Amino acid sequence: MGSSSVVSWWQQEHLPALVLGSLAVQYFLFFSARKRKSHIPPWYRFFIWLSYLSSDALAIYALATLFNRQKKMQYRSRDLQVLWAPILLIHLGGQLVITAYNIEDNELWKRHIITSLSQVTVAIYVFCKSWPSSADEKLVDAAIFLFTLGAGKCFTKPLDLMSASFSSLGRFLDGNTDRVTDGQNELEAYVRDAKAAMLQKDLEPPNDRSYILHTLLIDNALNLEIRHTILKSFCHLDDEKAHETLTNGLSDLFDVLYTKSPWTKDMSGRSFVLMWSFSVTSQLAAILLFYKSHKQTYNLSDVIITYVLLYGTLVLEFSSLFGLVLLSNEWSATVAQHNIIGFFAQTKKPSKLMRFARSLSCEVFVSQCLDMESCDSSKNITKLVHQHIRDGWEKYITDAKSYKEFNDIRGQLTLKHKKCDQEIHNSLQQPFDQSVLVWHLVTDFCFYCRSTSPDNEERAQRCREISNYMMHLLFANPEMLLPGSRKHLCKLAYDQLNDIFKGQETQMDKGKLAQKIVDTLICRKDASFVCDAVALYTRLKDIDEKTMWEVIQGVWVEMLCFSAGRCRGYLHAKSMGAGGEYLSYIWLLLHHTGMETFQHRLERTQNV
Secondary structure, eight states, X not given: OOHHHHHHHHHHHHHHHHHHHHHHHHHHHHHHHGGGGSOOOHHHHHHHHHHHHHHHHHHHHHHHHHHHHHHHTOOGGGXXXXXXXXXXXXXXXXXXXXXXXXXXXXXXXXXHHHHHHHHHHHHHHHHHHHSOTTSOXXXXXXXXXXXXXXXXXXXXXXXXXXXXXXXXGGGGOOTTTSOOOOOHHHHHHHHHHHHHHHHOOSOOOOOOOHHHHHHHTTTOOOOHHHHHHHHHHHTTOOHHHHHHHHHHHHHHHHHHHHSOOGGGTTOOHHHHHHHHHHHHHHHHHHHHHXXXXXXXXXXXXXXXXXXXXXXXXXXXXXXXXXXXXXXXXXXXXXXXXXXXXXXXXXXXXXXXXXXXXXXXXXXXXXXXXXXXXXXXXXXXXXXXXXXXXHHIIIIIOOSHHHHHHHHHOSSXXXXXXXXXXXXXXXXXXXXXXXXXXXXXXXXXXXXXXXXXXXXXXXXXXXXXHHHHHHHHHHHHOHHHHSTTOOTHHHHHHHHHHHHHTTTSOOOSOHHHHHHHHHHHHTTOOOSSHHHHHHHHHHHHTTSOHHHHHHHHHHHHHHHHHHHHTTSOHHHHHHHHTTTOOTHHHHHHHHHXXXXXXXXXXXXXOOOO
């Protein structure tokens, strides 16, 4: 076959390839959408993103091809292909299980209105100009059903995006949630009532306040009365039920932002069922009419492809509803991990891929994409944080002043209770990102350089998991750790380790590497993060083992709460599109347990 024959064949057959490719991408998105709430490899998430973008591009390109064919009046023997135009509109309208990939996609709803208007216009124009007047009336009726459905789906998509945009999330507020003046006297009364609620034994049935969760994304400061109601509904749940409530809450927030779930949007169940029933009925009617029409005059391959498109799109419509139900209560329970010493040890014995990445000066990016570890300790860490908040209400918070102090601690309360010396206290007076880095190294030194008894193994493991997660935030998502956090601190620490071992053999495991770092720097007083960590380790190792791990655990729990309470709702919403961050669990837990919210903290004033 010559090149001219190939070009001629492609000119005739690339339209079927485009429409079948569009259907295939829709199925890939359907089967992959459920995975978005789970911990999946970055390369898989990349293909989901690519499919999300190409789903619109394929449909638009196929419609443009139809338009060009009509304009040139080519291939009149294949007029049945014009019936594919409304099916492409249905594909362009998207699916129930995925409306947006990134939070920014929701803000582009105005652009999608223009796109929908132009593509519907093109599709109708192509059909009216290309469809022969002598065509079977049953095919015309089938096209009318499909066009009605396709146009409706196209214009529904930008409305779904608009409803999930940040400017629209305030619609979940009503007159009862609008905040009234919360002065000092009101705050004192709130603290008193909240403390009493935490101490009382009778369980109040949970209230259905799910719509209030959506206002957290826009950092709306709810009034104290509603915050007290939420606290009473949550405070007596056991750890298992509390974690389930948080999981469902995060799953619902994801559905609001990234799916067409009717259970989390301002749409009645009856309206949703009617719309879905109309969609299914229209497609069934179109299939029946096409089946009864006179298809013998059309190209056989076009008839087969039309059947594939009609049945494939119908099955996808049915499957999307059940997929939405299965998707509803899932959420990832993994906690991402990043370890400085482990990363350093790995780069000293790199794989072929890492050596290639190093030649391109992008080894950090490749490591972030391919070598990010995780653990399944979400429930255990949440239990620790929940107990910390309970203890705060019961033992520390007595008035508005102590309430604010408790929300501002990042390890100081633990050090005070354990009567730690001033040098350990000073480690928390540094910038927060620097404290996280130093305590991360200290945690590894304590774990590897001091033997851990079986009684303290679980606590030590929890400490390392929280430590590695906080380092993951600094390394991969610094704005969520704290606004203004410096990601380059990780590279500075890495460079400091390189300087320490310059010219030395460092191909060893993490334990031996940690011990060698301590042995090398134990007597040095250099101004570096690693030296600060070794100096802090020498103070902690003199404490008895049980107390040492209690101190480290308490500091990390307080740091985790400190970070979660200062992270904007927008950043939590954005992270959900990429699988979510464990920090969102703590953010939601702080809200449910009556702690100070981001907006209340910003609006604090000091009497003078």
